[in-house]
Amino acid sequence: MSGLNHPPSKSVSTANQSIQPQSYHVNSLGHACIGDMDLTELARTYGTPLYVLDAETFRSMAQTYTSALTEHYPESSLVLYAAKAQMNMGICKLAESEGLGLDVVSGGELYTAIQAGFPLENVFFNGNNKSIDEIELALHHEIGRITVDNPDELALVHKVAQKKGVKAQVLLRVSPGIECHTHDYIKTGQLDSKFGFNLSDLGPVMERITGEYKETIELKGLHAHIGSQIFEVRPFDDLIETLLNIYYNIRENYNGLTLTDINLGGGLGVAYTSNDDPMNVEKTIAHIAERLVAYANNLKYPLPRLMMEPGRSMIANAGVTLYTLGSSKSVPGIRKYVAVDGGMGDNIRPALYQADYSAIVANKANRPFDETVTIAGKYCESGDILIKNLELPAVEPGDFLLVFGTGAYNYSMASNYNRVPRPAVVLIEESEAHLLVRRENYEHVAALDVIPSYLLNPEPKADPAVQ
Numbered sequence: 380m381s382g383l384n385h386p387p388s389k390s391v392s393t394a395n396q397s398i399q400p401q402s403y404h405v406n407s408l409g410h411a412c413i414g415d416m417d418l419t420e421l422a423r424t425y426g427t428p429l430y431v432l433d434a435e436t437f438r439s440m441a442q443t444y445t446s447a448l449t450e451h452y453p454e455s456s457l458v459l460y461a462a463k464a465q466m467n468m469g470i471c472k473l474a475e476s477e478g479l480g481l482d483v484v485s486g487g488e489l490y491t492a493i494q495a496g497f498p499l500e501n502v503f504f505n506g507n508n509k510s511i512d513e514i515e516l517a518l519h520h521e522i523g524r525i526t527v528d529n530p531d532e533l534a535l536v537h538k539v540a541q542k543k544g545v546k547a548q549v550l551l552r553v554s555p556g557i558e559c560h561t562h563d564y565i566k567t568g569q570l571d572s573k574f575g576f577n578l579s580d581l582g583p584v585m586e587r588i589t590g591e592y593k594e595t596i597e598l599k600g601l602h603a604h605i606g607s608q609i610f611e612v613r614p615f616d617d618l619i620e621t622l623l624n625i626y627y628n629i630r631e632n633y634n635g636l637t638l639t640d641i642n643l644g645g646g647l648g649v650a651y652t653s654n655d656d657p658m659n660v661e662k663t664i665a666h667i668a669e670r671l672v673a674y675a676n677n678l679k680y681p682l683p684r685l686m687m688e689p690g691r692s693m694i695a696n697a698g699v700t701l702y703t704l705g706s707s708k709s710v711p712g713i714r715k716y717v718a719v720d721g722g723m724g725d726n727i728r729p730a731l732y733q734a735d736y737s738a739i740v741a742n743k744a745n746r747p748f749d750e751t752v753t754i755a756g757k758y759c760e761s762g763d764i765l766i767k768n769l770e771l772p773a774v775e776p777g778d779f780l781l782v783f784g785t786g787a788y789n790y791s792m793a794s795n796y797n798r799v800p801r802p803a804v805v806l807i808e809e810s811e812a813h814l815l816v817r818r819e820n821y822e823h824v825a826a827l828d829v830i831p832s833y834l835l836n837p838e839p840k841a842d843p844a845v846q
């Protein structure tokens with residue numbers, strides 16, 4: 380499905396370049412708001428920690444991707460939201476309402492899409508070690524494409540498809556030898572990555588697809604995802620040339636076999652702090668589309684359907700997390716710690732890869748800064764520090780901390796470490812707040828525990844002291 384059914388957005392969103400959600404503002408009480416919701420009120424109503432999503436930001440990013448592709452790419456296109464960034468059934472419906480497809484990477488994500496009634500022809504299944512059960516689920520529901528990662532997995536898809544008597548619609552994920560870091564990239568002949576077919580293995584794989592697997596595998600195109608939090612467009616230029624050269628060679632060597640899909644992955648960056656300078660999505664998509672058209676024309680290759688798979692840039696800046704501030708501790712001459720009622724259980728990114736965040740006090744959003752503090756989580760790990768050296772107005776227990784940019788890879792990586800229940804997720808659309816995920820309670824935390832019966836009524840041990 381292309382973005383053609385969807386009216387172009389009124390304005391081009393630069394939401395991924397802004398730390399705050401689109402509808403963020405401060406009201407006359409000096410309280411931070413999203414849409415018409417006062418976040419201080421929201422924290423009191425739903426409790427903290429609380430994940431909050433701004434529908435306007437998500438929608439405007441979705442419209443920016445789809446309208447940029449529709450405008451700049453003359454063939455059809457599809458934007459697949461990379462659901463691993465944050466997924467629940469409500470977000471599936473939100474994505475569907477914007478005409479997006481979904482990129483899922485596990486049976487659990489696929490199941491969520493199925494339960495949400497998502498149009499499954501627009502679901503693509505990625506991942507480097509799909510199980511037989513996951514492949515069966517995908518083929519049973521006739522999802523759009525299975526993106527196959529390696530020769531073993533291709534053999535498995537072939538087997539399952541053969542057993543079911545169906546033909547799998549497949550993309551091959553390749554490892555194109557383009558590695559992105561945040562601010563620079565390198566091209567390597569031999570990329571050391573757990574993902575994707577090595578380019579040197581494609582020959583034998585094509586032999587199988589056009590021979591032994593002819594009845595079970597329908598190759599639709601290639602997929603590559605070169606990295607995340609990418610800040611420059613040049614790696615995409617190289618990616619387009621690398622992939623289209625393979626398309627050309629396949630057509631030359633396999634009876635004119637013409638691939639009809641190309642999936643360039645996701646990875647566009649977002650602003651977490653004022654140090655980040657991410658690319659404008661509209662301009663980046665325009666550039667990518669123009670390069671693809673130019674290079675395909677150069678090779679006289681018919682334009683394939685173009686797919687992009689953004690996760691972070693679609694939802695990171697739509698999300699914020701609200702915490703209640705609690706105890707503090709000053710280490711004289713070194714720093715002052717202020718603790719929140721969450722931490723690495725709801726946001727592992729600072730501990731996992733030193734990710735930086737911006738934050739304010741939601742109920743003191745207009746006050747000038749008084750002090751520099753370090754925000755500590757409540758989990759039993761010294762590394763559970765959310766933000767170092769954050770400037771804040773004078774704070775007291777009961778104030779609400781608002782951390783920006785927590786829409787991507789926060790809830791989806793959340794854990795019950797220390798048996799802390801996971802927070803709720805609330806979506807704000809205009810003046811309404813809607814619950815997307817209920818808050819866990821202690822019963823949920825212990826719900827799957829089983830006490831083996833032999834431990835329930837143990838034989839009382841003889842007490843040597845009594846005898």
Ligand SMILES: *Cc1c(COP(=O)(O)O)cnc(C)c1O
Pocket residue numbers: 461463464482505604606607608644645646647688689690691692
């Ligand atoms: C993670 C991932 C994405 C999304 O990456 P972002 O950096 O969040 O845009 C897209 N495609 C694949 C295959 C991925 O693994």
